[in-house]
Amino acid sequence: MTDQEYRWLQPSAMAGPDLPGDRGRLPRRTLRDWFVDILMFLFAALLGIAAADVADSVGNPPFVVFLDQLVGAAACCALWVRRRWPVGLAVTLVAVSAVAPVASGAELVALFTLTVHRPFKVVAAVGSAAVAGGLTQTVLRPDPTLPFVVSAVATVVIVLLVVGWGMFVRSRRQLVVSLRDRARRAEAEAALRAEQAQRLAREAIAREMHDVLAHRLTLLSVHAGALEFRPDAPPAEVARAAGVIRDSAHEALNDLRDVIGVLRGPAAGEEHRPQPTLATVDALVKESREAGMKVTLDNRIDRPGDVPAATGRTVYRIAQEALTNARKHAPGAEVTVTLTGAPSDGLTVEVRNPAPGGDAPPVPGSGQGLIGLTERAALAGGRLAHGPTPDGGFRVGAWLPWAA
Structure with a gap:
């Protein structure tokens, strides 16, 4: 599925009637869209040509055949806006094809597009109208080579096949959209879990650094403060305090190296101090x-x-x-x-x-x-x-x- 199809299948593009403000924000046509539109145009044109040959062969007046050809050409050209106005185009072609068989191919393409891009209630209403229009066409412009019952059954079957095919395509695209959304949510959740794991790791490292270094640095602060507070202390006490400061500073450096080693990751052959x-x-x-x-x-x-x-x-x-x-x-x-x-x-x-x-x-x-x-x-x-x-x-x- 292309990104354009993904945007078309979002709720704003699939539900409800067309909004005037949305017409200027439709996605740009892709190469695939042009290819599909050309195929649909050729399909509708071939069916229209076949219907025009049938109308000419049954002895219709020349001006009726000429009008049929104009209507068929206009109906095929109208298919280029089938994505912009799927409901309006489908309803118009259903009405036109009731009196002009050459527009039947364009009607089927418009009905298929409507089924893909609109909810089932709208599709059911327009599809029922298409069946009624096909039966009306059978009465007004009958095919002398086919009985009425056969033409009526064929009309109903063709409409149901087009609607069923469109619903299958719509369901498949919705499934792809749901899988893509699920994948995006899974990626977002994975990123969130990774962020939470990093935050917990940072908190654990901060807690370990505090527990390891606070004890050593407090010894430094207490004895340094005592030396400052009592400058006239006996030399023995001064020497002992200086020794504690030296030993505490050495141990604090060793502990700090351990913490930094954890942050950097264990190196090959590195020996770590045993945990308390x-x-x-x-x-x-x-x-x-x-x-x-x-x-x-x-x-x-x-x-x-x-x-x-x-x-x-x-x-x-x-x-x-x-x-x-x-x-x-x-x-x-x-x-x-x-x-x-x-x-x-x-x-x-x-x-x-x-x-x-x-x-x-x-x-x-x-x-x-x-x-x-x-x-x-x-x-x-x-x-x-x-x-x-x-x-x-x-x-x-x-x-x-x-x-x-």
Whole structure:
């Protein structure tokens, strides 16, 4: 099907009468349209010539034969506008062919075009008129070589064949249009799914970058702020803070390289650092203690070695973000990390800290860490809650499923 046929078969072109404002917006004729129109013109002309020979052979007066030839030529020429005015042309040719048999070929072409481009109600009305006109022609201009019954039956059969052929072509074109629309919708849906997948991937990468880098950068910010806030600190403390800053910067660079490697895609032979698991929570707590935090770890998990890797990684990220927030907003406070759970019961992680104290400089936060943790827990099939405690502290608690 050509693009022009596709536009013709759209609802605006197939339903209802012709609108005056639509006449200037009809699609341009293609080479295929010219070829089909020429074939239709020749078909109508051949039938008209045959009908004119029959009219001449039965002894009609010369002026009647001449008028028939003029009417037949005009009817064939009118077929060039059959797409622009299919209803009007079909009705006119039905009326003309009732008294001029030479217009019968053009009438059949117009009826076929009407069937292809207009709804069945219009086709049924015009087709009934064509049958009535054919019977009228049989009475007014009978063919002496055929009985009346044969002529009448032939008229009805020919009209039904033309209408049936037109309905078949219309149905086939509508099927092609529906398949094309379905393909376009499928392409649009595929593009939408790809866009959503990209958006989810970007969100996952952003969440991972925040979880990985926030912990390291917070250490840098806290110790740099402490050095700025206490320039008269003992050399030992200054050296220890500088060491933490150096180690945190090195780890942050390594983590950043890992994230950039994920964005670029794995290269051949590239070795990636192992992902954190439940077993690395101890190392996280030790690192926080070495940075000057007071952290207590209470691990009461039954069979910790059976915890799925993805669940353990989620626990690590929750504990890491909670310790980072405690270091930011409650410097000097003692933080308690509690891990409990068993197979089929789920795994619970809770991080608590009392009200902040001291005069350490505040560290600004982005406000996205807890949001990211909530999304991470939801993606794992669990839930996360956070908020202040009655004593002025803060609590972060999460439950994650753990299938047996």
